[in-house]
Amino acid sequence: MSTSTDILNLDDVKLLVNDFYGKVRDNTLLAPIFNGVIGDNWPVHLEKMYGFWQTLLLNTPAYSGSPFLKHAKLPIAAEHFDTWIRLFNETVDTHFTGAKADEAKWRAARMSEMFQYKLDYYKNNPAKPLI
Template identity: 50%
Template sequence: METLKDISTLEDIKQMVDTFYGNVRKDDLIGPIFNDKLQDRWSEHLQKMYNFWQTILFDVRAYSGTPFPPHKHLPVDQTHFDRWIQIFNTTIDAQFAGVITEEAKMRATNMAFMFSHKIEYFRNAENH
């Protein structure tokens, strides 16, 4: 069996992001939401994700901005976030292994949890 290397370069991040979002786009549950929202702006989104993950994993100031607002009004619930995490972890585990890989999975899980709760909070606030 091949030993997987850890995420250590920008090229690794690009591979991780491209493969992950390739899997997302094909997914029956979350693919249509991403494809509808991004339409012909996938390359722009992927570039943002390369920058985001460089900042998160390598402490390189490549990303600036606030990631939550574009997600605030998406038609998603916990089921969608669970699928997102499942695809993320499966995708990354098939390509990489190591400390930074585990950090990426932990960060993604924390982000999904936070986004899910914030979306629920804003929905509840808007309905009162």
């Protein structure tokens, strides 16, 4: 019998976020990019990401910001997003099943697509400064 439950509370969000960024920090493609920006500020980043996912999945207003701008100048392309999504989906599936788990994967995929469209757009329209 499966013991998986859905993402129901802040402890679940923390488990998801902690485990996911643990995988990111072990990934040879993504780790250098994150570490280059975040350095030894991981606790701050993790707190922010608890708030982000809490806001999306638990309808608790704990994050406000403009995520895309933080990614606009990172050296990232499709392979980075594919890896990010693979690790994120793996993490969700390891711990959770249900509507919120599905929503988490759906939202991550939509954000990833949106980031990539915007990155491509600004790459192809350098006359329009982004930030």
